[in-house]
Amino acid sequence: MAVLTKKASGKKKAKAKKKKVATPVASTEEEVVPTPEATATIANAKAEEATTFEALGVCEELCRAVKLMKWASPTRIQQEAIPWALQGRDIIGLAETGSGKTGAFALPIVQRLLDDPQRFYAVCLAPTRELCVQIGEQFEAIGSTIKLQTATVVGGLAMVDQAMALAKRPHVVVATPGRLVDHLENTKGFHLKTIKYLVMDEADRLLSMDFDEALDKILEVVPRERNTFLFSATMTSKVSKLQRASLRKPVKVEVSSKSDTAAGLVQNFLLVPFKFKQTYFAALVAHFIHYSVMVFTDTCLGAQRLSIFLRHMGMKSICLHGNMSQAQRLGALTGFKAKEHRILVCTDVASRGLDVPSVDLVINYDVPKNSKDYIHRVGRTARAGRTGRAVSMVTQYDVELFQRVEHFLGKKLEDLG
Incomplete structure (x- = not known):
């Protein structure tokens, strides 16, 4: 069985440079008071933004892996979060979509694992199966030079195959909460009694009511002496929900406001009559004929119908929704990434x-009922410094919903018409 190894390195780790102040968050409902540690970082607040992973304290082995992944320099969230994480602090990370949050928690975890090799070292939770698969791939890429073993545990796939993967005692387990609980209850020999890190990606979604029961069961069996990372583009402001994650003197690393979208994103709306919504939609997609497009609908049936409608119009489209099998969902996503289909309706x-990376346009065919969902939807384009466009189709029945979105963003969007 492969064992993690770390080559001896005589280089001293450089102190990380800070651009923005990271403030510890109170774990109760008291007023937040920065500690002397956080106050001391004010002096470094004007440090230059362009830095290196070596300067953040990332070890030589992982710096090599990062170069293989073609990460030229750390993003802002990585600059802020990695030094705190390497110090062993709990972190609440808030940054816009596409800003490299996965690297911000994966690099410190793998580096600390190198210092203290151990099986079942970290558990990373995410709300959707596709996101779990993606995070698992990121961990494998970061740990490719050091024989890191990961297991991705999601619903919709065979329990037996996943149980066999867990029997190999991987270093990192990436899972959806429901399926992880299934394995804790039914897979003989599997436990989380030794984990050192618990990560919640898209934490505001995981801390919502949908995952309450599963999350409570997981938090009961993981050790109290652990590090906890919460990362998301939009974070819940309710202290009681954050307390459920059992954070200990966390540092809040915020490199964007709660309603920030990417700087390279152009946002528009199109006011259309409900009766001719599909007609206007077809014209919109035809106008951006050379764009790679993601279209968001409210329902699985709506996504299926719209995908068929586009195919009848002679456009290469495929749909992705919760009523599909996991193999179909991964197949649709892979086909879209490989540019076999120009339009993904989801x-x-x-x-x-x-x-x-290749998404040029996001269309909100249905205006989201939750304004936070708008941030996440339009975040599928203009990622990692690229440019992109988002268009929301607004009928006479959607005006109030759309005004809520604008209020949440704190600005008025321009009419595409």
């Missing part, structure tokens, strides 16, 4: 965390 199951 529900909010594809709105969080998925990194498809």
Whole structure:
């Protein structure tokens, strides 16, 4: 069985440079008071933004892996979070979509694992199956030079195959909460009694009511002496929900406001009569004929119908929603990434965390009922410094919903018409 190894390195780790102040968050409902540690970082607040992974304290082995992944320099969230994580602090990370949050928690975990090799070292939770697969791939890429073993545990796939993967005692387990609980209850010999890190990606979604029961069961069996990372583009402001994650003197690393979208994103709306919504939609897609497009609908049936409608119009489209099998869902996503299909029609199951670099346009065929979902949907384009466009189709029945979105963003969007 492969064992993690770390080559001896005589280089001293450089102190990380800070651009923005990271403030510790109170774990109760008291007023937040920065500690002397956080106050001391004010002096470094004007440090130059362009830095290196070596300067953040990342070890030589992982710097090599990062170069193989073609990460030229750390993003802002990575600059802020990695030094705190390497110090062993709990972190609440808030950054816009496409800003490299996965690297911000994966690099410190793998580096600390190198210092203290151990099986079942970290568990990473995510709300959707596709996001779990993506995070698992990121961990494998980062740990490719050091024989890191990961297991991805999601619903819709065979329990037996996943149980066999867990029997190999991987270093990192990436899972959806429901399926992880299934294995804790039914897979003999599997436990989380030794984990050192618990990560919640898209934490505001995981801390919502949908995952309450599963999350409570997981938090009961993981050790109290552990590090906890919460990362998301939009974070819950309710202290009681954050307390459920059992954070200990966390540092809040915020490199964007709660309603920030990417700087390279152009946002528009199109006011259309409901009766002719599909007609206007077809004209919109035809106008952006050379663009790679993600279209969001509210329902699985709506996504299926719209995908068939586009095919009848002679456009290469495929749909992705919760009523499809996991193999179909992964197949649709892979086909879209490989540019076999120009248009992906999907529900909010594809709105969080998925990194498809080639997306040029996001269309909200249905205006999201939750303004936070808008941030995540439009975050599928203009990722990692690229440019992109988002268009929301607004009928006479959607005006109030759309005004809520504008209020959440704190600005008025321009009419595409």
